[in-house]
Amino acid sequence: MTQPFHLEPVPIRMIRCAKTFDGGVRVLDPVDLEIGGGETLVLLGPSGCGKTTLLRLIAGLEWPDAGGRVVFGGEDVTALPIERRNVGMVFQSYALFPNMTVAENVGYGLRVRGIERLERARRVGEMLEMTHIAPLADRRIDQLSGGQRQRVALARALVVRPRVLLLDEPLTALDAKLRDTLRLEIDRLLQDLGITAVYVTHDQAEAMALGDRIVVMSKGRIEQIGTPREIYRNPASPFVAGFVGTMNRLPAEGGGGLLRIGGATLPWSGPMGPVEVMVRPEDLTVEPEAGAEGYTLPARISAAVFLGDRTRLVAETSDGTELTIDTDPHRPFARGDQIRLRIDPSRILSP
Amino acid sequence: MRSRPIAFWLQLGFTLLVCAFLIVPVCLSIMAGITANYFVGIGGGVTLRWIGEVWRLYADTIFLSLRIALACLACTLVLGVPAAYVLARRPGRIARAIEELLVMPVAVPGLATALALIVAYGGFGDFRRSWLFILVGHVLFTLPFMVRSVLAVLCSIDLRMLEEGAASLGARFHQRFFGVVLPNCRSGILAGSLMVLTLSVGEFNLTWLLHTPLTKTLPVGLADSYASLRIEIGSAYTVVFFVIIIPCLVLLQRFGATGRPRTRKAKP
Structure with missing residues (x-):
């Protein structure tokens, strides 16, 4: 050249x-x-x-x-x-x-x-x-x-x-x-x-x-x-x-230095009262075991798509909110599986 | 070979019949023009005498027709191509209305147009007596064909995009018009030109009223010769007419069929 x-x-x-x-x-x-x-x-x-x-x-x-x-x-x-x-x-x-x-x-x-x-x-x-x-x-x-x-x-x-x-x-x-x-x-x-x-x-x-x-x-x-x-x-x-990109939106409640999303509680310094928080699919982690209860959110897989470099999951929380999650392509997931999602508090975006 | 259904043969027969209906008179006319004596028939011998006679009597009408046709072509190019360009560039109702109005001289009978010209400009004696008077009529009549033909091509290419492309590279208006617009509607200009030439050479309705004894064109001369001279001379005149007009028609057919001259061969 x-x-x-x-x-x-x-x-x-x-x-x-x-x-x-x-x-x-x-x-x-x-x-x-x-x-x-x-x-x-x-x-x-x-x-x-x-x-x-x-x-x-x-x-x-x-x-x-x-x-x-x-x-x-x-x-x-x-x-x-x-x-x-x-x-x-x-x-x-x-x-x-x-x-x-x-x-x-x-x-x-x-x-x-x-x-x-x-x-x-x-x-x-x-x-x-x-x-x-x-x-x-x-x-x-x-x-x-x-x-x-x-x-x-x-x-x-x-x-x-x-x-x-x-x-x-x-x-x-x-x-x-x-x-x-x-x-x-x-x-x-x-x-x-x-x-x-x-x-x-x-x-x-x-x-x-x-x-x-x-x-x-x-x-x-x-x-x-x-x-x-x-x-x-x-x-x-x-x-x-x-x-720009895919974004999950979750209804949540702030108060007392904590943010409550469904069954999960996170440390929170944002506004009080009901808020809508946003989190990217790659910032949701699927926990291997039903371990650390406090910070995780239970959900049920409604679709799992293998994309080669990652697996894209669509899961539903107990209150019916649909979430998109990008996860490890090596782990098998099936429709109907119960999972727990960990949310990294530092990755939460609020508008 | 598979046997074809009866409908095919019926259609073929009908098509050939229609062709024969149109072509037989043409052949008879040509034959009449080269027989020594029409009433004896082709058996009486073949001659070019009548064609020579036509040349002696009517050479000036032939030249006048060609001169008018070429002048008419020049006028329709100068008027029609820019007109088509403007119509293609302008959306909106006014442009469409003008486009429709342009076709009026084709829709209105030639005699009416000619009468209107005579009523309006007949008083200008020198103009009325000159061949330019006929030229005006021909330009009126043929202009829509040039505009339509160029406009069709301009609408099939993305004219605005090509012009914007050229402008983005620094081309001024005249550079864009002559370097990009005209070359890309060449096929339309060519088809339009052949159409104008053919129509002008063959035009009779308008010309019949607009001509004077000193400005007879070929078709007017032809009518004249059929009316007043031997049928062989009239027919020989027809032969001359064919010699001029048929090459035009063949070329027209060729350019009309291909539309844009080059075929598209894109690789994946």
Whole structure:
């Protein structure tokens, strides 16, 4: 693999950017967002949450409502259309030109910039090497597989050495295995290039793997901004807790320094009275014996799914609450088994 | 070979019958154009004399028809392709209404359109007498075919996405339009062009009213020759007409059938 060139890390600032479409439909509430130079920021959320609109505002494919501003480095680009912002964009459907070969597609951005032929060929060659598609240079787009098209789209966006790389669900159209491979490659490429990147996805695993920080969005609003660890461990809202990873919710009662969940009691410093506590499937431990009574919660297995690296159990407590538990794949479990669950008090999340 | 059901033979027979009904007059007409004497029949000898006669009498109508057809093509390209582009890019009711209105000259009888043109512009003497008057009629009549044909292709590709892709790479509007939009609707432009040429060369209804004795086109000349000269000359004229129009129709059929010229062969 050729040594990649390094790109100037340009920070992005969005100030009070809102978007209302014709007809008065507001798809994005006013957003303030700072993206550090060289950072990979992932916009995560369900469809219709405004993440693509936010990306298109950064790209210059949409304009913010009056008062909103988009700043690249020291330059206010709010009034510039996309062709004058010098961004690289990878579209969900790739938007490759069917009338051109792979090399012509990759070279297009250089051609419209008036870069002369030899220099163009050199840079296209370098980029094709970097994205492992050099042997496909003379193919037509309709002769490529999905994964190959994705690489062409990436090469085409990067060859112009953009200030910012924008990716709109670039892996959604691919099958699971290819998605994993390409995700790793994109991650490495972004790191190597040091470019500021904004990546839109609805896939939380993709967001965790790629993002330096993740912006979780819902209904046109930002729910939380944080590192993948923060988002996962300290979700700021019930929406984030439910959207990122799997979360169990348990009705509980706080009081007297103790938290009572079903039959279990735990040390507790949280609020008094009835609360809803949240705990991740991997933070529930199945106790081998009916031993330490106090801290454990009795439950009955209603489903056990062997997933290779772990077994996922669904169990029901005595008051009918359903819990999801990830556990040791080597232990056999069967539907109907009575188990006791230990809850690590330090892993309990309360909203 | 498995024996086919009776319905197949009935259908085949009917199809051939319809074909014969349409093709036999064409063959007879061509024959009439190259026989020495129509009333004696093909036995009386074959000659190119009538075709020569047509050339002597009507060469100028043939050239005028070709000139109008090419000028008409140029006009429909310049007007129709950008119009199709705008219609494809604009959603909404106004764009759809314009799209429907564009087809009006096809729906309204040619004679009515021609009359309207004469009523409106007949007073401009020089214009009325020139071949440009016929050109206007032809452009009116053929424009919808160009727009429709280009629009169909533009709607089948993700135009907005392609343009956004090009813009994201720094392409200005004219670079996107000529470098990405036009090449990707080439098949529609080609099909539309052949359609316009064919229709313009063969157009009679409008032209019959719009022409002057000095601006006769091929179909008008053809009607003229059938009405006033020997049937052999009229038929020979038909042969000339076929020579011009059939290659157009064959090409049209080929591009119409493939739609987009290249087939898709994706690997998994």
